[in-house]
Amino acid sequence: MCAAxxxxxxxxxxxxxxxxxxxQNSKSFEPPS
Structure with missing residues (x-):
């Protein structure tokens, strides 16, 4: 338990x-609207 x-x-x-x-990745991969 201690280790956990x-x-x-x-x-x-x-x-x-x-x-x-x-x-952040999903935001940067979003296509420009």
Whole structure:
């Protein structure tokens, strides 16, 4: 449990940064209106 608790925060940060990058990518890939 201890190891899982320690790994939880970096995993959450990785997930958040990945979703942030995905959001920026989808915005830049949007065709101009």
């Amino acid at each position: 608790g320690l790994a939880w925060e970096p995993l959450l940060r990785l997930c958040l940064s990945a979703s942030l990058v995905g959001c």
